Amino acid sequence: MDLNLRKAILSNISTNNQEQLEATIKDAVNGEEKMLPGLGVLFELIWNHSDQQEQQEMVDALEEGVKQASGGNQ
Template identity: 80%
Template sequence: MDLNLRKAILSNISDNDQTQLQATIVDAVNGEEKMLPGLGVLFELIWTQSSEEEKQEMLDALEQGVKQATSS
């Protein structure tokens, strides 16, 4: 069976508005494990639409977040 998870996730969220997309993000961040692949696809969309400057800002924020999470 050929399952393309990325396409399935995009299909499931294709009609979502900002409120629904935010709910998906919040659910994943709050520990809803089944939402994590969707969060990855959403991040991929953000990353591919971002300028180099925006990507650097995201990397800086991510690095800070990792440092804070691992120092606790």
């Protein structure tokens, strides 16, 4: 069986409005494990529609978040 998770997720959210998309993000970041793949697909969309400067800002924010989450300031 060929399961294309990315396509399934995009199909499931294709008609979502901003409020629904925000709820999906909040569910995933608040610990609902089943939402994590969807969060990955949403991030992919954001990344692909961002310019190089925005991508660098995301990487910087991610690096800072990882440092804070791990309790260190490497």
